Amino acid sequence: MTGTPPPRIAFREVTKSFGPKEVLRGVTLDIPVGESMVIIGGSGTGKSVALKTVLGIIPHDGGTIEIDGVAVGRTRRDDFLSRFGMLFQGGALFDSLPVWQNVAFRLRQGRDRLSKSDARDLAIEKLRRVGLKADVADLFPAELSGGMQKRVGLARAIAAEPEIIFFDEPTTGLDPIMSGVINELIREIVVEMGATAMTITHDMSSVRAIADKVAMLHDGKIRWTGPVDQIETSGDPYMDQFLHGRAEGPIEAVR
Amino acid sequence: MQALTQIDNFLAAIGRSVIGICAAVGRVVIFAAIAISHMVRPPFYPVEFLHQVMRIGYYSLPVVGMTALFTGGALALQIYAGGARFNAESVVPAIVAIGMVRELGPVLGGLMVAGRVSSSIAAEMGTMRVTEQIDALTTLSTNPMKYLVAPRILAATLCMPILVAVGDVIGIMGGWAVGIYRLNFSGATYIQNTIDFLQPIDIWSGLVKAAVFGFIVALMGCYHGYSSGRGAQGVGRATTNAVVSASVLILACNYALTELFFST
Ligand SMILES: Nc1ncnc2c1ncn2[C@@H]1O[C@H](COP(=O)(O)OP(=O)(O)OP(=O)(O)O)[C@@H](O)[C@H]1O
Numbered sequence: 281m282t283g284t285p286p287p288r289i290a291f292r293e294v295t296k297s298f299g300p301k302e303v304l305r306g307v308t309l310d311i312p313v314g315e316s317m318v319i320i321g322g323s324g325t326g327k328s329v330a331l332k333t334v335l336g337i338i339p340h341d342g343g344t345i346e347i348d349g350v351a352v353g354r355t356r357r358d359d360f361l362s363r364f365g366m367l368f369q370g371g372a373l374f375d376s377l378p379v380w381q382n383v384a385f386r387l388r389q390g391r392d393r394l395s396k397s398d399a400r401d402l403a404i405e406k407l408r409r410v411g412l413k414a415d416v417a418d419l420f421p422a423e424l425s426g427g428m429q430k431r432v433g434l435a436r437a438i439a440a441e442p443e444i445i446f447f448d449e450p451t452t453g454l455d456p457i458m459s460g461v462i463n464e465l466i467r468e469i470v471v472e473m474g475a476t477a478m479t480i481t482h483d484m485s486s487v488r489a490i491a492d493k494v495a496m497l498h499d500g501k502i503r504w505t506g507p508v509d510q511i512e513t514s515g516d517p518y519m520d521q522f523l524h525g526r527a528e529g530p531i532e533a534v535r
Numbered sequence: 536m537q538a539l540t541q542i543d544n545f546l547a548a549i550g551r552s553v554i555g556i557c558a559a560v561g562r563v564v565i566f567a568a569i570a571i572s573h574m575v576r577p578p579f580y581p582v583e584f585l586h587q588v589m590r591i592g593y594y595s596l597p598v599v600g601m602t603a604l605f606t607g608g609a610l611a612l613q614i615y616a617g618g619a620r621f622n623a624e625s626v627v628p629a630i631v632a633i634g635m636v637r638e639l640g641p642v643l644g645g646l647m648v649a650g651r652v653s654s655s656i657a658a659e660m661g662t663m664r665v666t667e668q669i670d671a672l673t674t675l676s677t678n679p680m681k682y683l684v685a686p687r688i689l690a691a692t693l694c695m696p697i698l699v700a701v702g703d704v705i706g707i708m709g710g711w712a713v714g715i716y717r718l719n720f721s722g723a724t725y726i727q728n729t730i731d732f733l734q735p736i737d738i739w740s741g742l743v744k745a746a747v748f749g750f751i752v753a754l755m756g757c758y759h760g761y762s763s764g765r766g767a768q769g770v771g772r773a774t775t776n777a778v779v780s781a782s783v784l785i786l787a788c789n790y791a792l793t794e795l796f797f798s799t
């Protein structure tokens with residue numbers, strides 16, 4: 281063994297196709313322990329798919345994904361999944377359960393589950409952290425606005441204080457002030473809890489607020505990766521086009 | 536030469552659909568086996584189970600009851616009219632009872648519940664699939680087969696016999712009502728005839744059928760919903776497939792079970 285610990289998450293030449301459509305064509309990326317990685321890239325380039333391959337929700341075709349140097353699928357699935365929290369792009373709230381039971385879902389499972397009232401208190405506390413009042417706790421997800429649903433999803437992802445958190449577009453559909461609150465919250469979770477985070481976003485102010493490092497996914501591969509303070513000076517035409525939102529450039533506007 | 540290739544293509548098409556059917560049957564059997572294996576291994580979700588008992592069992596009572604009531608009544612009229620042709624009107628109570636308990640109670644009850652429950656389970660699970668709720672369950676360390684599928688199948692399998700038993704009683708009462716008000720039977724004789732004639736096997740074979748049909752209804756709803764395609768269209772197709780396949784399977788299994796119980 282060498283002195284440096286293995287990265288918390290390591291993608292090695294990961295490939296994934298849906299039928300004839302190659303979505304990931306060899307993604308290689310390291311995310312060290314306690315770091316916040318932000319993935320950017322055009323719509324439909326496979327960012328969400330990449331997150332889901334780590335969790336095994338979508339099985340990858342080739343390459344390996346390692347967590348702490350151990351290939352996924354080798355560890356017991358329950359132990360493995362209990363280390364993760366995930367905010368889905370669409371929220372994915374359970375619409376048969378009230379908000380607080382959604383947030384506290386994991387805490388009510390397993391051997392050392394919390395009592396109903398403890399779980400509820402904890403859920404309300406988490407809801408407050410994402411800027412929601414206690415009175416939404418008893419509503420059903422369908423009674424909330426899109427942005428509120430997103431924040432409930434966020435509260436659910438962080439409720440069990442996981443070591444590794446995936447955020448799929450946490451600020452999409454939120455007003456700028458709420459986006460700011462959520463960006464700060466994600467930053468806080470990484471810094472205070474020492475969690476490792478992987479965030480997908482299209483919002484450049486989020487990138488600057490959340491990221492330690494940035495990776496750009498394009499055409500099924502990591503096109504560029506580096507520290508967040510170098511994104512302006514990457515010298516990569518793809519990155520430049522993306523950052524400045526230009527229609528002309530190497531990235532085709534029609535995909 | 537051309538004729539040969541055509542025959543070739545034709546055979547290939549048949550082969551493909553046979554393989555397709557076999558693969559589908561295989562997938563359903565594996566799905567069912569996994570679901571059953573989760574029913575017997577902890578953790579269990581009693582709250583989910585009770586919830587499904589209410590939804591699948593209790594709320595199906597009106598539908599099953601109405602179906603049985605009118606079927607029993609119509610059956611009495613038919614048997615009376617048929618029996619009159621050879622002066623055997625007195626068989627009405629016996630045949631109504633046998634017909635309801637052995638066949639019509641479970642089959643019609645099963646078909647009605649297939650329409651009501653298979654579709655709603657498929658739509659619910661399909662929507663959960665499409666909106667990634669099933670994936671979210673997985674990431675929250677909860678096995679969807681255990682949390683969603685097992686309680687539904689268990690609840691349907693246990694509730695259906697009870698529903699059908701209630702339906703049988705209501706159906707016989709329907710026949711009885713028509714018998715005494717329309718066909719001039721005496722109420723007490725009608726009941727006595729029914730009781731004298733029914734054998735235990737009539738009743739329990741019907742209830743076994745009901746349990747099998749309940750299993751089919753929930754299994755088809757869960758299977759099609761769980762493997763639903765993307766989007767609203769995927770959910771719509773899953774719902775249709777669930778009802779159609781559940782209904783056909785119920786009728787096919789009914790024949791098979793009847794052979795099993797009553798062929799000599
Ligand atoms: N379950 C699936 N079956 C078939 N194709 C899929 C599936 N999931 C994703 N895809 C395809 O993979 C590609 C990448 O999808 P993905 O959701 O990862 O995009 P994305 O990068 O997250 O985009 P966005 O920024 O719009 O969310 C898309 O073209 C999509 O059609």
Ligand SMILES: [Mg+2]
Pocket residue numbers: 327328329369448
């Ligand atoms: Mg996405």
